[in-house]
Amino acid sequence: MTSTNQIRMPAGGASASPAGPRTTGRAAAHASARRAETRRKWYEIIGLTTPAVLIYVMFVLVPMGFAVYYSLFRWRGVGPPTEFVGLRNYTLAFQDPIFLDALRNNAIIVFGSLLIQGPIALGIALLLNRRFRGRAVFRLLVFVPYVLAEVTVGIMWKLLLTGDGTVDALLRSLGLGGLVQAWLADLDVVIWTLLAVLTWKYVGFAIILLLAGLSNVPDELTEAAAIDGASWWQIQRHVTIPLLGPTIRIWMFLSMIGSLQVFDIIWVTSVPAVRSLGASATMATYMVDNGFFARLWGYGNAVAVILFAISFVAALLFQRFLLRRDIAGAITGKAK
Amino acid sequence: MAVNSALSRPTGRRPASWGTPLTYALALAVAAVSIAPVIYVIVGGFRTTPQIVADPAGLPDPIVWDNYARVLTQSNFWQQAFNSAVIALGTTLAVVVLGLAAAFVLARYTFRGREGLYTFFTLGLLFPAGAAILPLYLMLRDLNLVNSYYAVILPQVAFSLPLTIVILRPFLSAIPRELEDAAAIDGASRLGFLWRVAMPLSRPALVTVGVLAFVASWNAFLLPLLVLGDVNLHTLPLGVQNFSSQYTTDTAGVLAFTSLAMLPALLFFTLAEKQIVGGLQGAVKG
Numbered sequence: 001m002t003s004t005n006q007i008r009m010p011a012g013g014a015s016a017s018p019a020g021p022r023t024t025g026r027a028a029a030h031a032s033a034r035r036a037e038t039r040r041k042w043y044e045i046i047g048l049t050t051p052a053v054l055i056y057v058m059f060v061l062v063p064m065g066f067a068v069y070y071s072l073f074r075w076r077g078v079g080p081p082t083e084f085v086g087l088r089n090y091t092l093a094f095q096d097p098i099f100l101d102a103l104r105n106n107a108i109i110v111f112g113s114l115l116i117q118g119p120i121a122l123g124i125a126l127l128l129n130r131r132f133r134g135r136a137v138f139r140l141l142v143f144v145p146y147v148l149a150e151v152t153v154g155i156m157w158k159l160l161l162t163g164d165g166t167v168d169a170l171l172r173s174l175g176l177g178g179l180v181q182a183w184l185a186d187l188d189v190v191i192w193t194l195l196a197v198l199t200w201k202y203v204g205f206a207i208i209l210l211l212a213g214l215s216n217v218p219d220e221l222t223e224a225a226a227i228d229g230a231s232w233w234q235i236q237r238h239v240t241i242p243l244l245g246p247t248i249r250i251w252m253f254l255s256m257i258g259s260l261q262v263f264d265i266i267w268v269t270s271v272p273a274v275r276s277l278g279a280s281a282t283m284a285t286y287m288v289d290n291g292f293f294a295r296l297w298g299y300g301n302a303v304a305v306i307l308f309a310i311s312f313v314a315a316l317l318f319q320r321f322l323l324r325r326d327i328a329g330a331i332t333g334k335a336k
Numbered sequence: 337m338a339v340n341s342a343l344s345r346p347t348g349r350r351p352a353s354w355g356t357p358l359t360y361a362l363a364l365a366v367a368a369v370s371i372a373p374v375i376y377v378i379v380g381g382f383r384t385t386p387q388i389v390a391d392p393a394g395l396p397d398p399i400v401w402d403n404y405a406r407v408l409t410q411s412n413f414w415q416q417a418f419n420s421a422v423i424a425l426g427t428t429l430a431v432v433v434l435g436l437a438a439a440f441v442l443a444r445y446t447f448r449g450r451e452g453l454y455t456f457f458t459l460g461l462l463f464p465a466g467a468a469i470l471p472l473y474l475m476l477r478d479l480n481l482v483n484s485y486y487a488v489i490l491p492q493v494a495f496s497l498p499l500t501i502v503i504l505r506p507f508l509s510a511i512p513r514e515l516e517d518a519a520a521i522d523g524a525s526r527l528g529f530l531w532r533v534a535m536p537l538s539r540p541a542l543v544t545v546g547v548l549a550f551v552a553s554w555n556a557f558l559l560p561l562l563v564l565g566d567v568n569l570h571t572l573p574l575g576v577q578n579f580s581s582q583y584t585t586d587t588a589g590v591l592a593f594t595s596l597a598m599l600p601a602l603l604f605f606t607l608a609e610k611q612i613v614g615g616l617q618g619a620v621k622g
Contacts, residue, residue, distance in 0.1 A: 044526060045441050049453065052438035052497055059494035060460055063471035070471060077474070124366050132359055140609055141367040144374060147605040147612065149555035151573040152598045155580045156377050159587060159594075166376060166392040173393070204370070208613050261466035264557045268577055284466050284558075291470045292562055300470050308467035315462040 064308060071302035076295050089302035099303070101278030102286040105191050109282065110259040112195045113202065114252055120199070121206030121251075122244075126236055128207070129214045139211070146204035154268030157197045158184065184270060187279035194266055194280060201265065202258070206251050213247030214240065249322050256318065260311045263288070283307045374598070381592035388587050403592035413596060415568065416575035419485075423560075423571060424553040426489045427496065431549040432542055434493065435500030440530050442501065443508035444516070454505070460498030466558060473562045487563035488571075492553050500545040503615065507541040508534055544615035547608045554601060572597045 071089055073081035093099045128139050145153065160166045161183040168180045183193040217240055225235045263284035270280035275289070287307060291300015380388060381403050382396040407413055442454050472491055473482070481487045511534055519529045535542070557573045564570055570578070576597045580590045605612060 041445065041447070041526075045445055045447055048437040048441045052434040052457075052501075053453075055434065055490060055494050056457065056460065056497050059472065059491040060463060060465075060468065063468040063475055064463075066471040066475060067468065070474070127359065127362055127366070130359060132363075134360075134363075138363045138367050140606070142370050143609070143613065144371050144602070144605070147551060147601055148374070148598050149557070149573050149576075149601060151555075151557050151576050152594055152601075155576055155590065155594050156373055158580075159380075159590065160373060160376065164392070169392040200369075200373075205616070208616050211613075212616075257462070257464060261464040263466055268557075287467075287470065288558070288562070292473065297470070297474070304467050304470050308464060311464040311467065312462065319462075 067301045067304045067308070070298055071305050073298040075298040077297040081298065083298075085298070089299045090306065092299065093303055093306060098276070098278040098281060099283075099286055102281040102283050105278075105280065106260055106262075106282050108191055109195060109198060109262055110256055113198060113255050113259050116195070116199050117203045117206050117255065118248070118252070121203050121210055122241070122248075124203070125207050125210035125214060126240070129211060142207055143204045145201050146208070148201075150201070150264030151268050153197065153201050154265045157200075158269050161193065185274065187274065187277060190270055190274055190280045194269060197265060197269060198259075198262065202255070206255070209247055209251045209254075210244060213244045217243050252322070253315070253318050256314060257311060260314065261307065283310075374602075377591050377598075378595045381588060381595045383588055385586060385588045388591075400588070403588045404596065406589060407593045407596055411579065411593065412567070412570065412575055413572075413593065416570050416572045417600070419569055420554055420571040420573075423485055423488050423492075424550050426485060427492045427553040428546050428550045430489065430493045431496045431500050432546050435497055435504055435545060436535065436538075436542065438497070439501045439504035439508055440534060443505045444511075444526070444530075444534070454501070457498050457501045460495070461502065463498075465495045469558055469562060472559075476563055482563050483566045483569060485569070488553075488556070488560055491559060492549075492556065496545075496549045496552060499548065503545050504538065504541055507538045511537055540611075543608075544611045547611040548615050551601070551604070551612065554604075572600075 070081060072084060072086060074083040074085045074089075075081035124142060128135060128142065163182060163185070167183070171177060171179050181189045181193075184190055221239050221243075222235050225239050230238070261284050262282055266275070266280060266282050266285050267288075275281050275285055281289075283303065284307065287300050287303040290296050290303065294300075376393075379396060382399045382401070383394070384400055384402075387394065387396075438457070442450060442457075476482050476487045476491075481490070515533055515537075516529055519533050524532060555573065556571070557577070560571045560574050561577075564574065567578075576594055579593045583589050
């Protein structure tokens with residue numbers, strides 16, 4: 001057991017029993033009082049944590065267990081599942097070219113988000129970390145896309161990107177008419193368009209985290225470097241950015257998990273026809289299309305288990321190799 | 337740790353000066369890319385669809401109020417805003433109460449299995465919430481909860497608990513032991529200490545987790561999409577999506593509806609920016 005400088009009370013049943021000689025009545029009374037105290041402590045622990053544990057188990061863990069069970073059946077969702085098919089739903093998924101497209105799209109989004117958002121966010125965070133008048137306002141404006149609902153963002157960009165819409169008109173007026181594409185209809189273009197929309201939406205989140213990391217860099221360090229004659233860029237390059245390592249790794253982790261299960265913006269922005277051809281499908285949209293809307297419940301649950309397994313393995317690998325020291329084992333529970 | 341850095345951060349050590357023109361040029365460019373689309377949507381709501389089609393990037397001339405008026409009077413906007421508010425408030429309240437109770441135990445009690453319980457909750461941070469949506473729907477259906485506020489509130493509470501506990505625990509741990517001893521001398525039980533001392537002291541952290549839960553709920557789409565088939569229970573995100581697919585030719589109307597739907601989020605963010613940003617930052621640092 002780990003004992004920190006917290007509540008000083010009899011810890012567990014063993015130490016609650018009297019250690020000294022049980023000769024006087026007073027000691028016995030004392031012991032029974034302590035036992036009552038221990039019992040009360042456990043009532044409190046159980047009473048205070050049970051509601052949270054119950055709701056967490058019931059709505060987070062139990063459904064995932066059911067998904068594994070349902071995934072072994074061919075099932076239209078009516079009555080209990082009866083037609084056991086073993087692992088066939090899984091093999092079917094990996095034989096479906098649309099699902100493989102969805103996997104590829106998720107990979108594009110995971111790596112595209114990391115490679116594009118990371119440098120952009122770092123640049124903007126360094127910029128907004130400089131002291132200048134009006135900085136607070138600029139920070140507020142940069143965060144705006146992040147707080148908007150995904151649905152709103154999706155519909156907004158869908159309208160902006162329609163054929164001969166605002167984006168096209170803007171490009172033409174800038175003399176860049178040659179760049180105009182069927183942004184959301186061209187099967188080869190749509191996933192990159194969606195990646196751009198996702199970047200617009202989520203780069204603010206990376207900036208928020210990086211600014212927090214920057215605020216932790218002691219002024220003394222950058223001031224000392226400045227006194228030694230380092231330029232602004234040299235200070236960023238050799239002092240500030242190396243100290244951001246933990247923040248960058250945590251952002252990478254959160255971005256990766258988010259990218260693997262991305263649904264809302266894809267679903268709203270891309271046309272169902274394009275999605276059903278695989279050009280803009282992700283694992284999550286594929287799962288909802290097949291499981292919920294096409295009522296292939298067994299199959300949909302198999303996709304859910306695959307999505308879960310991929311995310312979980314990716315998370316554990318990331319934890320193991322990159323995050324170890326950063327969250328101080330908050331997730332693996334090794335620290336403390 | 338979040339608490340300490342919040343307390344010790346020097347405020348205004350040096351007076352802010354004017355930056356270089358290059359700094360402002362870059363900052364302006366970044367800000368423009370961030371909010372130009374939003375402004376376009378709001379402004380577009382003041383135009384007519386033929387105007388938008390003829391000149392997508394033009395300004396309203398003359399200003400048309402009709403789209404906003406139409407959305408506010410003839411659509412389900414108010415009903416959906418009400419549903420969103422009920423669900424978001426219910427979620428927030430439950431998350432804060434349950435999260436505080438659990439985090440208090442994890443922070444201030446010493447007992448066998450404490451770290452195990454904490455790890456158990458933090459596992460939820462690794463858990464891709466979207467993956468469980470199908471079996472979650474099936475379970476809610478079997479419990480006869482589909483098409484009720486609970487169908488959204490209960491799972492949202494469950495999925496918000498891990499982050500809430502991760503943010504609250506260090507805050508509650510940081511309360512000095514002397515305060516607890518003093519409360520005990522004054523005759524307060526541990527629960528009295530939670531109610532009279534720990535809760536008021538951790539109010540900033542409680543506001544933060546509350547705001548984060550509220551925003552997540554207000555913006556949620558996938559869960560409501562699956563479990564709220566009843567149009568009368570639809571939340572704003574579902575409403576925006578329906579409106580835009582129902583009136584595809586009424587671009588101006590869609591712009592107006594979208595603007596009105598994002599207005600609460602924008603207002604809320606302007607008011608609670610410190611809590612949202614600070615909360616996300618605290619969660620990572622904690």
